[in-house]
Amino acid sequence: MLARVLSLFEALGARVNGMIARLGLASRFFWIMLRLSGTSFRRLPLTIREIYFAGVLSLIIIAVSALFVGMVLGLQGYDTLVRYGSADAVGTLVALSLTRELGPVVAALLFASRAGSAITAEIGLMKATEQLSAMEMMAVDPIARVVGPRFWGGVVSMPLLAALFSAIGIFGGYLVTVPLIGVDDGAFWSQMQSSVDLREDVVNGIIKSAVFGVAVTWIAVFEGYDAAPTAEGVSRATTRTVVTSSLAILALDFVLTAFMFRGA
Amino acid sequence: MPPPAPPAGNLVEIENVTFSYGGANVLDGISLTIPRGSVVAIMGGSGSGKTTLLRLIGGALRPGKGEVRAFGRSVSRARTRELYQLRRKMGMLFQFGALFTDLSAFDNVAFPMRERTDLPEALIRDLVLMKLQAVGLRGAADLMPQQLSGGMQRRVALARAIALDPALIMYDEPFTGLDPISLAVTGQLIRDLNDALDAASIVVTHDVHESLAIVDYIYFLANGRVVAQGTPDEVRASTAPFVHQFVHAESDGPVPFHYPAPDYQGALLAAR
Numbered sequence: 354m355l356a357r358v359l360s361l362f363e364a365l366g367a368r369v370n371g372m373i374a375r376l377g378l379a380s381r382f383f384w385i386m387l388r389l390s391g392t393s394f395r396r397l398p399l400t401i402r403e404i405y406f407a408g409v410l411s412l413i414i415i416a417v418s419a420l421f422v423g424m425v426l427g428l429q430g431y432d433t434l435v436r437y438g439s440a441d442a443v444g445t446l447v448a449l450s451l452t453r454e455l456g457p458v459v460a461a462l463l464f465a466s467r468a469g470s471a472i473t474a475e476i477g478l479m480k481a482t483e484q485l486s487a488m489e490m491m492a493v494d495p496i497a498r499v500v501g502p503r504f505w506g507g508v509v510s511m512p513l514l515a516a517l518f519s520a521i522g523i524f525g526g527y528l529v530t531v532p533l534i535g536v537d538d539g540a541f542w543s544q545m546q547s548s549v550d551l552r553e554d555v556v557n558g559i560i561k562s563a564v565f566g567v568a569v570t571w572i573a574v575f576e577g578y579d580a581a582p583t584a585e586g587v588s589r590a591t592t593r594t595v596v597t598s599s600l601a602i603l604a605l606d607f608v609l610t611a612f613m614f615r616g617a
Numbered sequence: 618m619p620p621p622a623p624p625a626g627n628l629v630e631i632e633n634v635t636f637s638y639g640g641a642n643v644l645d646g647i648s649l650t651i652p653r654g655s656v657v658a659i660m661g662g663s664g665s666g667k668t669t670l671l672r673l674i675g676g677a678l679r680p681g682k683g684e685v686r687a688f689g690r691s692v693s694r695a696r697t698r699e700l701y702q703l704r705r706k707m708g709m710l711f712q713f714g715a716l717f718t719d720l721s722a723f724d725n726v727a728f729p730m731r732e733r734t735d736l737p738e739a740l741i742r743d744l745v746l747m748k749l750q751a752v753g754l755r756g757a758a759d760l761m762p763q764q765l766s767g768g769m770q771r772r773v774a775l776a777r778a779i780a781l782d783p784a785l786i787m788y789d790e791p792f793t794g795l796d797p798i799s800l801a802v803t804g805q806l807i808r809d810l811n812d813a814l815d816a817a818s819i820v821v822t823h824d825v826h827e828s829l830a831i832v833d834y835i836y837f838l839a840n841g842r843v844v845a846q847g848t849p850d851e852v853r854a855s856t857a858p859f860v861h862q863f864v865h866a867e868s869d870g871p872v873p874f875h876y877p878a879p880d881y882q883g884a885l886l887a888a889r
Binding site: 479482483484486487488489490491492493494498 | 675677701702704705707708709711712713715716717718728729732733774777
């Protein structure tokens with residue numbers, strides 16, 4: 354009995370140890386990546402290509418999701434606010450929800466599953482087919498040539514996508530409440546304008562999305578680079594990227610929100 | 618910066634190298650030399666540590682014991698920067714080519730030139746076409762790797778490996794999966810390239826007949842050791858049991874066909 358309990362603790366300890374070791378590996382990888390980032394900026398076409406793949410190709414899913422999220426917010430917001438006779442404030446509700454929370458968070462979740470998984474799968478497959486080894490044998494560091502541009506491409510894309518998400522979402526909320534339900538046009542926009550603060554709401558949202566961008570792309574490139582060089586290994590790494598970065602986004606969001614909006 | 622002249626004309630010297638992986642010795646005190654101008658084959662069954670040897674020479678792995686030297690400098694103790702300098706003089710052909718799948722055949726061959734030299738694009742274009750011509754694939758320059766057959770992919774990879782005229786070319790199983798015509802062509806290509814570049818070539822393979830036709834010297838590896846060596850003529854005449862089994866492709870001999878297992882009858886009759 355005692356032996357079984359002990360072995361249970363041993364297994365738990367081994368798991369925790371493994372997780373900490375992996376965190377260490379990921380951190381070391383992060384520093385090496387930053388140190389070798391010169392290539393990403395000296396050779397901008399490499400990074401711009403990755404901005405295209407991670408950012409531009411994510412536009413459709415971001416835009417469509419944002420439109421629907423905004424429309425739902427408009428409907429739900431109106432339904433609740435009209436009970437208190439303040440239906441005009443629906444513009445404020447939609448805009449604050451999107452710029453502070455839903456814009457950065459939902460855009461980052463979508464970005465993780467659309468672009469993050471693609472980055473992991475691509476790097477993992479390059480490793481599995483020895484393309485990374487071949488590059489090393491040609492005296493070209495794959496972290497500088499392959500990983501760096503993908504990381505910076507993701508970091509640049511994420512805040513832009515989040516900002517677009519918020520903007521399109523607000524437009525979706527407008528579509529539902531003003532032309533469809535009949536909320537006053539002027540009240541919708543002027544209430545929004547007077548209550549949304551640039552520093553407090555918009556900039557904080559951008560900071561959030563920048564943090565999410567670093568976290569998601571870091572996880573994606575690390576999982577790809579660290580993947581076991583087999584079909585199964587790449588598939589597991591891709592899954593891990595989506596799961597880990599989704600959890601990271603939500604956890605980081607709580608921490609950032611706690612720092613930014615303390616009900617002051 | 619010219620490298621110091623390699624001692625005794627050996628481009629690669631491997632001294633008493635031991636390498637373990639997962640507790641088992643993949644290489645067990647191995648020593649061999651690769652002289653300039655020669656094509657040397659390293660043969661052995663699957664899992665005899667041949668590919669590991671190439672990775673040690675390229676510096677992708679470090680030996681547990683012993684010393685690997687290339688161009689007279691230690692690979693096994695080189696720092697990253699030094700290692701990259703040594704690798705600039707090496708070309709390696711991977712077993713499945715390892716072409717960059719997002720680049721065309723042309724851009725694959727141009728890759729090392731663009732990454733490591735400041736040559737103008739017009740010159741790179743001419744050089745790439747010359748390398749592709751050498752492997753007979755100038756007409757396929759604009760095709761993507763997915764549009765090429767396996768043998769053609771490997772030839773493009775070969776053009777990429779020799780893009781910067783390396784002094785040492787390493788081939789990992791260059792003959793695997795080739796049809797008889799491509800096989801002979803590839804073999805001759807390896808020989809001709811080596812002589813044209815005045816390089817040294819290491820061919821890791823288990824294709825005895827193709828190798829005997831083109832190489833200058835052969836090392837046989839088994840269980841992480843060199844068990845036999847010699848020129849093609851010596852190998853053909855050899856009566857050593859291992860060499861005989863390998864050259865004549867006999868299924869039984871010093872190299873067993875079966876992975877070690879408990880008694881066959883016993884296993885079948887054992888109670889479930």
